[in-house]
Amino acid sequence: xxxxxxxxxxxxxxxxxxxxxxxxxxxxxxxxxxxxxxxxxxxxxxxxxxxxxxxxxxxxxxxxxxxxxxxxxxxxxxxxxxxxxxxxxxxxxxxxxxxxxxxxxxxxxxxxxxxxxxxxxxxxxxxxxxxxxxxxxxx
Amino acid sequence: xxxxxxxxxxxxxxxxxxxxxxxxxxxxxxxxxxxxxxxxxxxxxxxxxxxxxxxxxxxxxxxxxxxxxxxxxxxxxxxxxxxxxxxxxxxxxxxxxxxxxxxxxxxxxxxxxxxxxxxxxxxxxxxxxxxxxxxxxxxxxxxxxxxxxxxxxxxxxxxxxxxxxxxxxxxxxxxxxxxxxxxxxxxxxxxxxxxxxxxxxxxxxxxxxxxxxxxxxxxxxxxxxxxxxxxxxxxxxxxxxxxxxxxxxxxxxxxxxxxxxxxxxxxxxxxxxxxxxxxxxxxxxxxxxxxxxxxxxxxxxxxxxxxxxxxxxxxxxxxxxxxxxxxxxxxxxxxxxxxxxxxxxxxxxxxxxxxxxxxxxxxxxxxxxxxxxxxxxxxxxxxxxxxxxxxxxxxxxxxxxxxxxxxxxxxxxxxxxxxxxxxxxxxxxxxxxxxxxxxxxxxxxxxxxxxxxxxxxxxxxxxxxxxxxxxxxxxxxxxxxxxxxxxxxxxxxxxxxxxxxxxxxxxxxxxxxxxxxxxxxxxxxxxxxxxxxxx
Numbered sequence: 001x002x003x004x005x006x007x008x009x010x011x012x013x014x015x016x017x018x019x020x021x022x023x024x025x026x027x028x029x030x031x032x033x034x035x036x037x038x039x040x041x042x043x044x045x046x047x048x049x050x051x052x053x054x055x056x057x058x059x060x061x062x063x064x065x066x067x068x069x070x071x072x073x074x075x076x077x078x079x080x081x082x083x084x085x086x087x088x089x090x091x092x093x094x095x096x097x098x099x100x101x102x103x104x105x106x107x108x109x110x111x112x113x114x115x116x117x118x119x120x121x122x123x124x125x126x127x128x129x130x131x132x133x134x135x136x137x138x139x
Numbered sequence: 140x141x142x143x144x145x146x147x148x149x150x151x152x153x154x155x156x157x158x159x160x161x162x163x164x165x166x167x168x169x170x171x172x173x174x175x176x177x178x179x180x181x182x183x184x185x186x187x188x189x190x191x192x193x194x195x196x197x198x199x200x201x202x203x204x205x206x207x208x209x210x211x212x213x214x215x216x217x218x219x220x221x222x223x224x225x226x227x228x229x230x231x232x233x234x235x236x237x238x239x240x241x242x243x244x245x246x247x248x249x250x251x252x253x254x255x256x257x258x259x260x261x262x263x264x265x266x267x268x269x270x271x272x273x274x275x276x277x278x279x280x281x282x283x284x285x286x287x288x289x290x291x292x293x294x295x296x297x298x299x300x301x302x303x304x305x306x307x308x309x310x311x312x313x314x315x316x317x318x319x320x321x322x323x324x325x326x327x328x329x330x331x332x333x334x335x336x337x338x339x340x341x342x343x344x345x346x347x348x349x350x351x352x353x354x355x356x357x358x359x360x361x362x363x364x365x366x367x368x369x370x371x372x373x374x375x376x377x378x379x380x381x382x383x384x385x386x387x388x389x390x391x392x393x394x395x396x397x398x399x400x401x402x403x404x405x406x407x408x409x410x411x412x413x414x415x416x417x418x419x420x421x422x423x424x425x426x427x428x429x430x431x432x433x434x435x436x437x438x439x440x441x442x443x444x445x446x447x448x449x450x451x452x453x454x455x456x457x458x459x460x461x462x463x464x465x466x467x468x469x470x471x472x473x474x475x476x477x478x479x480x481x482x483x484x485x486x487x488x489x490x491x492x493x494x495x496x497x498x499x500x501x502x503x504x505x506x507x508x509x510x511x512x513x514x515x516x517x518x519x520x521x522x523x524x525x526x527x528x529x530x531x532x533x534x535x536x537x538x539x540x541x542x543x544x545x546x547x548x549x550x551x552x553x554x555x556x557x558x559x560x561x562x563x564x565x566x567x568x569x570x571x572x573x574x575x576x577x578x579x580x581x582x583x584x585x586x587x588x589x590x591x592x593x594x595x596x597x598x599x600x601x602x603x604x605x606x607x608x609x610x611x612x613x614x615x616x617x618x619x620x621x622x623x624x625x626x627x628x629x630x631x632x633x634x635x636x637x638x639x640x641x642x643x644x645x646x647x648x649x650x651x652x653x654x655x656x657x658x659x660x661x662x663x664x665x666x667x668x669x670x671x672x673x674x
């Protein structure tokens with residue numbers, strides 16, 4: 001259902017970014033980049049607030065005319081940003097949460113791989129397949 | 140047992156042999172070298188090894204996180220005694236699948252030569268049909284022994300995990316690229332816990348070996364490498380070791396002819412020990428690697444030929460007695476080490492073109508020509524000249540001369556060959572020996588021929604080799620059965636090479652005829668024109 005999925009590292013550089021409509025790839029990258037400000041804003045707002053699963057999910061960051069951008073942050077300040085098409089039947093919040101949960105699980109699996117150095121670009125095929133499954137649904 | 144011992148010895152050997160001989164399968168070598176430091180002191184303790192038939196694993200199947208502090212130091216001594224039991228115990232445990240690479244493109248999965256076959260026979264009840272296509276991804280008993288030993292070196296308790304960092308260091312030694320290792324880990328670590336259990340470790344190790352042999356990594360973990368399968372499949376590694384020995388004869392035969400060539404020198408016995416691994420992975424791509432390995436093996440063989448020969452006999456005689464004196468073990472160790480490498484090489488180059496089933500059984504001594512092997516050498520002939528022929532040295536005194544590969548030389552030979560091509564394959568085999576079948580092959584053979592030839596006379600193996608042409612069986616019989624197999628394999632390879640060369644000869648002959656005809660036609664035209672011009 002997502003048209004673009006991005007994993008942003010703590011230092012705000014992308015670990016993984018992938019979008020479906022390749023022609024608009026640059027546009028999605030830009031949207032993800034701009035959404036980082038919103039994410040940081042929300043994170044700082046939370047401040048020392050306890051982080052639980054729910055707060056990890058940031059919800060709708062900002063809507064545009066065509067797309068909606070959702071955010072999710074992990075305890076280690078790794079951010080997941082997802083861009084969904086607004087034209088789709090409005091995805092319910094729970095669905096977005098479940099998608100982020102899947103992303104988070106896959107991300108932890110990638111982290112468990114000793115050959116993955118934190119900060120490297122994510123090249124796990126399992127992760128790719130999981131993201132593809134999420135994005136294909138849109139199409 | 141032998142296999143186990145060999146496995147232990149093998150990776151123990153690197154320390155000893157490292158200087159003298161280059162491990163052919165560099166993968167194993169590398170791992171062995173790494174292990175050397177850890178294993179050196181343990182090698183001695185390892186020699187007693189575990190008898191394959193030894194007691195069933197009594198360790199509880201539950202996983203425990205064993206502190207890494209265990210370190211390598213105690214591994215051997217403790218693990219040796221444990222034998223595979225621990226992991227066997229685990230096998231009964233039901234574990235969620237395992238990874239394995241199957242490489243779509245794949246090559247016909249590792250060829251686990253006869254071993255696999257023997258093993259597959261044993262395992263038929265478990266999985267027959269589906270496994271066939273996964274031949275390359277099936278872990279033979281020999282390989283399993285080796286993997287378990289390596290696991291023990293990392294983690295004394297076979298029922299525990301290997302942490303990610305430890306495994307990373309270990310697998311990094313395999314010199315594969317990090318992305319590939321990452322992917323292999325991803326495949327093998329089924330539960331994604333950042334640690335490897337024994338089945339996962341075996342699967343990962345198997346994938347690494349496959350990848351080093353040139354097999355592309357599979358998209359998903361092959362069923363034969365899944366943890367539950369591995370656990371179920373190898374309930375009693377030791378037992379299979381004994382079976383393995385019995386199959387050793389068949390296995391060596393199956394193993395790539397290339398390997399056999401080396402094996403002659405090294406020790407047929409060693410081959411027997413590792414028939415499985417070698418055959419598992421064979422691919423055309425690997426042939427090149429194998430070639431280098433073969434060359435290395437040959438060198439080692441030259442060094443060890445005498446020692447090896449003595450050993451194989453001992454080894455073959457007491458496959459089950461892993462407790463042989465250290466002296467015996469020491470020697471076999473050197474050989475087994477090389478043989479391990481050979482097997483690894485064999486694995487790699489075993490049969491890229493042919494699918495897994497290696498009908499080793501057919502090969503027992505029979506001079507039957509293994510078509511698979513025939514094609515294999517033919518394909519890589521150009522690039523891996525040394526594969527096909529190494530073993531068949533004796534009958535080729537002249538080939539060495541003509542080898543030098545000039546086309547002119549070859550053509551005359553080929554011209555001769557065509558006449559022989561008509562001969563039966565066995566005959567061809569003998570004849571081609573006299574003539575260098577193909578330039579590339581010949582070239583490569585040359586260095587091999589002198590080496591093996593020199594060795595042959597000196598070593599009993601040589602005797603077997605010389606007997607190859609005339610009486611492979613008799614000569615072989617003198618030596619251990621394993622040597623026989625090696626020789627037979629070499630014979631087969633040579634036959635295949637001969638067949639290839641014969642074909643080439645026939646083709647060239649046809650071309651020659653056509654050219655002659657054209658020439659005649661042109662001459663006629665010239666004559667016709669001459670009078671005209673004269674006039």
